[in-house]
Structure formats: structure tokens, C-alpha cells
Amino acid sequence: MGRRAVAPANRGWEMNARVLIVGAGPVGLFVGTELAKYGIAADIIEKNNGGNSYSKALSVSAASLKAFHGLGLQEEFAGRGKPIQEIAVHFNGKRCARIDKRKLGGLYDYYLSVPQPETESLIRLALERANGKVDYGHELTQLEQDANGVSVAIRDAASGQLVNRHYEMVIGCDGAQSSVRQLLKMPFEGYDYDVHFIMGDVYFDGAVESEMTSYHVYDEGFLIFLPMDNGLTRLVVSKPGPLPANRPAPDQEELQFFLDKYYPRPLRIKQVIWSSSARFFNRLAASNHVGRVFLAGDAFHLFSPIGGQGMNTGIQDAANLGWKIAFYLKGAAKPELLQSYRRERYVAVGKAADLTGANTELILRRGGAEHMRWRYTPAMSNRAFYRRRLSHDFSGLLADHNIESSSLVGRHVPYCARSDGLLGLQSTYDIPKLGRNVLFCNDGVADAARARLERYLHVVATGGLADDDHAWRAALHLDRHDACLVRPDGYVGFCGSLDELEQYLDRLYH
Secondary structure, eight states, X not given: OOOXXXXXXXXXXXXXXXXXXXXXXXXXXXXXXXXXXXXOOEEEEEXXXXXXXXXXXXXXXXHHHHHHHHTTOHHHHHTSSEEEOEEEEEETTEEEEEEEXXXXXXXXXXXXXXXXXXXHHHHHHHHHHTTXXXXXXXXXXXXXXXXXXXXXXXXXTTTOOEEEEEESEEEEOOOTTOHHHHHTTOOEEEEEEEEEEEEEEEEESSOOOOOXXXXXXXXXXXXXEEEOGGGOEEEEEEEESOOOTTOOOOOHHHHHHHHHHHOSSOOOEEEEEEEEEEEEEEEEESOSEETTEEEOGGGTEEOOSTTSOHHHHHHHHHHHHHHHHHHHHTTOBOHHHHHHHHHHHHHHHHHHHHHHHHHHHHHTTOSOHHXXXXXXXXXXXXXXXXXXXXXXXXXXXXXXXXXXXXXXXXXXXXXXXXSSOGGGOSBGGGGGGGOSEEEEEXXXXXXXXXXXXXXXXXXXXXXXEOTTOHHHHHHTTTTTOSEEEEOTTSBEEEEEOHHHHHHHHHHHBO
């Protein structure tokens, strides 16, 4: 490959690292933390020395909060950001919908409004607790793989020197312009919408207390009003045409113009503390898994920002992938488990893309006024959708890999609390903390299950449920199956009989 030079003497690479993670945004940090939980050493590199000023995610969905709960970060996230339980949709100046996140039920009946840098800092805290770290200012420049692993070249931006390394796996979490994806020569198919958006985090002149996010949709454009913590508000505005090459950041005057135009109450912007602009995307990599190289997050998929699904879908990629690589590298899993990443995440990402695409078409006024009114105005014709589905749409809890609607398999495990701490679990959301699949079964078959699955004790923890455990039995569909297995990512992996369970485990695990 014609590489040169070695790392500086004080570089301090993790000599036992088996995985390289490229990109230290929320997705890369999550994967690194997950691997560290299983004792898998990873090098994490990030080409930027600090953050950039471009678009940054704000909304942490219920599904992401569940994933962070699995990392043991629930208390840290509980003390940050602003929980939002209501979203209002206005159409041509009149409110047509009120989306109540309380209808989600469970532990996280809200989304958390918290800037992405703070989200990253909290995940980095978990990484550091596990003795992990990030090497900033290091860029992947070359990548080749064979049956034995992946050889890479990494440039140190400060010195210009290259270091050559060899890993068993490489994970590209390096964003829309992913070096990993480009070095794989992986097609990134899709399109950009013929609009772009500008945004700013602002303080208003005088206190503005709002507990509700609001969309203000007009025939000629829209504004999204996103309350944040400590009196901040993010404003997001659509503008026609492609994003200018210089990516202009709006100033106070421009943001005030659109605020006056679209927001129903007079507000004066006192200060803009951050602003940016970005494209509306809809792109998907041709594959997320080639040999020993994986793609996750924006390197794998790009969505319209409507509904804030980009980062949150990437977090689910990371939750799906991290434990599978760990199990495989520790010799507990067969290649079929790794290969399931591609299929499962394409199903889930497809659901998220369809949702954001449909809502983007609506908010850009491409579906007609009647379509807008049907989706967002409660009426007899859409009552079931409005009451039960709309509040779940952007929670992330529906963007799963379930393909059979009557089954729990592929879905997020339902939230269910427990007072006696079965297997040390206070709720079903604690399952990822165990680092193993957890099998729940009816009390009448628990002994038989333990005997038949003894050879899988390194990957499965078994807990019997008594007949009076009505809430858990109903939540896990044990009123119709012998057993339900919940995976280390908090998704249901199996529901059925003990014979079928053995076949399932034989296919994926050693």
C-alpha cells in the first residue's frame, strides 16, 4: 500500500485493540462503550480535534433513552436537558394537532431536548469509566481487508505522520462523508430534497417558558420551535433551493425575520449563541456490512431532519452491533449473528426512512392540504391513528426489525417494572446491563429450560416467572408461548416453544 512512517513515540495505541472505530460522535462512542463493557479493546479515532459548527442533533428519543439506560446512564441523562411531552402542529396559523408523548407509557414518555455535544459528553463519561478513550485529530486514509482482518493507515493531523495498524474489525461511524464508506467504494444512493434549512439556538428578550415543541407549517415554508433547557430555544426554518456551498450560518436578523413571519406570538431574539445550516437528505448505503467492516449512523443512512430520527436511528445501529461483535470476538457467537446486523438494521432503517420521508413531504406541502389535515387533525376517520400511533411515530420504538405484526420478535422489549429484582433487574430496561440474553419462561417449564440450555449459560441467563407475575407474563407474551428471550440490546429475539428456542440458539451461538 506504500505507507510510510510509524506513530510518534508517545502515541500510546492500545496494543491489544481488536476493533477500530472511526468517528467519535454519539454512535461511535456508544459502540466503543458497549465493546468495553464486554472487555473488547477498541481504538476510537476522530479526525476533528473538536466539534464542528454544522447541524447537531437535539432530540433524544424514547428509544435512545432506553439504550442509554442499558449503558447505566439513566441518572446522568435524567439530570440534563428538557423533557418534552407535547408537540403541537399548526397549519396556516391554526393548531391542527397536539401530540401527547404521555401516551407512550412506560419509563420514557417524552423525548429529551439536549444538544448533541452534551449527549456525547455523557456517553464519553461511560466510555471513560470503562477505561476507553478517543484519539482526536486522527484520520483514516487507507483500508484493506482479507480473511485475517483489516489493515489501515491512520494520519496524525498534528504531525502529518502515518501509523499502520491491523484490526479484526473496523466500524465506520464517521458521518455523512464517511471515509470508511468511501474507502470501501460503497454506493450511497438516494437524493437530496430541493430545499435546505437554517437553524439557531437563541435567547429571547424576556422569559419565554414553553413546555411544548411546535411546528408551524405554511404553504410557503415552515418554522419549528424547540424549547431547550435554561431558557434556550432552537429555531429551525426551511428555505427553498439547495444548500449554498459555503453553508451560511443565519444571523440574528434572518432568524428574527422568519420568527416574525411564522410564529403566532411576538418574540424578540436577544442573542444567537449558535447557528448552522444543512441539507435535507434521503440516502442509504448499498450495504452496512462488507466482510469485517461495518457502517453505522450517518455513514450508513441519512434522513430528513423532520422528527429528529438521524442520530437516534444511529444509536439503535450501535446498540444492535456492539454486543454482536463482542460475542463473536469472544467466541460465543457464530458468523450468522454478525450477519444479522445487515438484515435487521435495513428493516428498521427502512421504517424510519419511510416515516421521515412521508412527514417531510407533508411539511413541505407536497401532499396537498387534505392530506395534511387528515394526518394531523383529529376526526372520526383517523381516530385510531391519532390516539394510538401518532404519539409513537417519532419515539423510535416503532422503527424496529419486526416483520410479523402479531409477534414480539424484533420489537423493543416492553417496559415492565418489578419490585423483587428478578436476576437483579428492576425492570425490563435493565436487561442490557447483564450483558447476556435473558430468557423468561413460564414457571412450569423453567426447570426443563435450564436443563436443556445448560450449554448456553455463557450467553443466556434464565429466570422463571410464576403464575402471579401477570404484568411480565402479559408483556412478554408468555400467555401464549413457553418462553421469551430478550437480547443484550433490549430487543426481543425469540418467542415460542423450548424446541424452537434450541433451534434458534443453535443457529446463532456456540
